[in-house]
Structure formats: structure tokens, C-alpha cells
Amino acid sequence: MALRVLMFPLVLLVLAGCASEVTRYSSQLSAASPAEAKDVLRLSAAVEVNLDTHYTRTLKSGSRWARVGTTPQGTVYRPVDSILTLEGANIHEAYIVVDGGRLTGYYLPVERAFSPISPKPLSVQKD
Amino acid sequence: MHKCFKTLALVMLAMILGACASGPKYSQVNSTLPAAAADKGRVYFYRSGSPFGAAIQPAVMLNGVKVGDSQPGGFFYVDRSPGNYEVALATEVERKLTFTLDQGQKRYVRMSVGLGILMGRVYPELTDREVAEAELRDLSFTGTLVQNKEVQRNLTRPDESTVQIDSSSVPPAAQNPPATAVPQERSKADSQPAATLDDLKDLLPQNK
Numbered sequence: 001m002a003l004r005v006l007m008f009p010l011v012l013l014v015l016a017g018c019a020s021e022v023t024r025y026s027s028q029l030s031a032a033s034p035a036e037a038k039d040v041l042r043l044s045a046a047v048e049v050n051l052d053t054h055y056t057r058t059l060k061s062g063s064r065w066a067r068v069g070t071t072p073q074g075t076v077y078r079p080v081d082s083i084l085t086l087e088g089a090n091i092h093e094a095y096i097v098v099d100g101g102r103l104t105g106y107y108l109p110v111e112r113a114f115s116p117i118s119p120k121p122l123s124v125q126k127d
Numbered sequence: 128m129h130k131c132f133k134t135l136a137l138v139m140l141a142m143i144l145g146a147c148a149s150g151p152k153y154s155q156v157n158s159t160l161p162a163a164a165a166d167k168g169r170v171y172f173y174r175s176g177s178p179f180g181a182a183i184q185p186a187v188m189l190n191g192v193k194v195g196d197s198q199p200g201g202f203f204y205v206d207r208s209p210g211n212y213e214v215a216l217a218t219e220v221e222r223k224l225t226f227t228l229d230q231g232q233k234r235y236v237r238m239s240v241g242l243g244i245l246m247g248r249v250y251p252e253l254t255d256r257e258v259a260e261a262e263l264r265d266l267s268f269t270g271t272l273v274q275n276k277e278v279q280r281n282l283t284r285p286d287e288s289t290v291q292i293d294s295s296s297v298p299p300a301a302q303n304p305p306a307t308a309v310p311q312e313r314s315k316a317d318s319q320p321a322a323t324l325d326d327l328k329d330l331l332p333q334n335k
Contacts, residue, residue: 090223091225091251110211110212
């Protein structure tokens with residue numbers, strides 16, 4: 001009986017979506033030069049990423065990404081004609097961070113922060 | 128007992144229908160909405176007409192300033208300078224959305240209803256333009272008359288459209304524009320002349 005009483009508010013909390021905040025730390029973005037900003041990547045294969053907030057993000061095959069700049073964690077690309085957000089307790093617009101051909105995390109432009117993930121290989125082609 | 132349930136169901140249905148936004152549809156007004164000023168971007172806010180959580184209509188806050196209410200089946204927009212923005216809805220569990228806005232860019236914020244602890248909650252999500260345009264099609268404009276005077280004028284022009292709007296079809300929010308309508312009015316000040324006393328003359332009683 002006591003277990004039931006305990007479980008009820010717990011289930012409610014889960015249903016209420018008490019997700020944890022997106023893990024991130026401050027990061028400095030150096031903006032791309034006008035020439036670099038023309039650098040656009042196209043994903044040749046979809047990439048699925050599980051976030052530590054238990055949400056999943058899929059970067060679609062064929063999606064295009066324009067270079068925004070660089071951070072110590074890698075080169076930052078923003079989606080072209082689409083949007084990407086990271087979801088946790090709150091929702092944040094996000095760009096991808098690529099280093100050595102691998103997706104290393106996300107850059108949150110409003111928070112000016114980097115959110116790391118377990119690196120994932122990216123299959124890309126230049127547009 | 129059976130009759131009691133029927134009455135209750137009818138009351139609930141009336142409440143749900145009453146909670147939904149009314150007004151011109153996006154598909155009708157989209158082409159007539161005035162463009163944002165060249166140095167601004169536009170943020171659309173919309174919510175599906177789903178009856179789930181229809182009674183919950185929180186204020187929509189953009190960078191801490193109220194810009195409207197989240198009404199089921201309704202949409203509105205605001206024009207803002209490029210920069211960083213945070214959307215929050217005043218519900219039981221607050222879930223914020225952060226995004227950037229560029230000059231000339233259009234952003235779409237969908238407001239969805241989720242389960243809360245004691246009651247439902249409404250939270251904002253950034254949406255792709257393509258998805259948003261499709262979802263917006265049948266939603267009603269809940270912006271203010273002042274903000275969209277030009278739209279009103281175009282829609283009531285008899286030779287151009289069969290859509291007629293009178294004051295009764297304008298949502299209450301439009302008849303009593305919230306204080307938050309001011310920033311948008313200001314943003315359009317360059318493109319639209321301010322109302323003068325002549326504009327209001329027709330509203331005054333005629334003295335003979």
C-alpha cells in the first residue's frame with residue numbers, strides 16, 4: 001500500500017516530464033569568415049543521437065548545414081532550411097559541432113555553450 | 128442520473144468550443160499580413176485546435192514580456208529585432224524555449240499541451256517552417272485589430288474577398304489589445320501611419 005502511495009506521485013512526476021537540464025558548459029565561438037560561411041555540408045546518412053536527458057535527436061540524411069564558426073570543441077554548423085533543438089527541462093535551439101569527421105556535440109547559440117555527446121561518425125559531402 | 132451526465136457533457140462541450148479561438152484563418156490572411164520591417168524578424172506563435180487542455184490558456188512571454196495568450200486553434204505573430212529570445216508560458220510547470228532570430232527570418236513556435244502534475248501544461252517548441260505552415264493553415268488569427276488594421280481593411284474590401292469581418296468575429300483579445308501589443312505596433316510604425324482623430328470620427332455620436 002505504501003509503495004502504491006509512493007509510486008503515484010513518482011509516476012505523475014515522470015508524466016509531467018521532469019527531465020533534467022541539458023548538460024552544457026560555456027564555450028567561445030569564433031565566427032566564420034564570409035568565405036568560410038559558404039561552406040555547406042550535406043549529410044549522406046542519418047545520425048541518431050541519444051541525449052542524456054533521455055530525448056533522441058535524428059539528423060536527417062540529406063539535411064544541409066552551413067558553417068557558423070569554430071569553438072575549441074570543433075567546427076560549428078547550423079541547419080539550413082530546418083531547425084534543431086535540444087530538449088531537457090527546457091528546449092534550446094542548437095547547432096552541430098564537428099571535429100575530425102565526427103559529431104562531438106552541440107552548440108547552443110543563445111546560451112553560448114557546448115553540450116557534449118559520445119562522438120558519432122558523420123557521413124558528409126560538401127555542397 | 129443519465130440526464131445529469133448529458134447536461135454535464137453539453138456544458139463541457141460548450142466550454143471546450145468556447146475556449147477555441149475564432150477569427151480569420153491563416154490561409155485567408157497570410158497573403159495580406161504586412162511584411163515585417165526590413166530590420167526585423169518575425170516570430171509566429173500557434174496552438175492546434177485540440178480540445179485536450181483547451182481550458183488552459185496561459186500568457187505567452189517573450190523575453191519576459193507578455194505578447195499574447197495561448198489559445199487553442201489560434202495564432203499570432205510579433206516582429207522583433209535580431210537577437211536571442213526566450214519563450215515561456217505561465218503554466219504549472221514552466222518549460223522555456225530559447226532561439227535566435229535573424230533579420231528577415233521567420234520563426235515558428237508551436238505551443239503543445241502536455242500532462243502536468245495537477246493539470247495540463249502548455250509548452251513551446253520551435254518548429255520547421257514547412258511543418259508550421261501546414262499546421263497553421265486552419266488556425267485563427269488572434270492578433271489585435273490595431274496590429275493588423277491593414278489585414279482587416281483588405282479582408283472587408285467587397286470586391287476582393289468574400290470574407291467579411293465584423294466586430295463580433297474579432298476575438299476578445301483583439302478587441303482589448305493587451306499591453307504587449309505595443310512593441311509590435313512600434314515595429315510597424317515606419318510602414319503604417321498612426322491613427323489620427325479623423326480615423327476615429329466615425330465612432331463618435333453625430334451632433335446635429
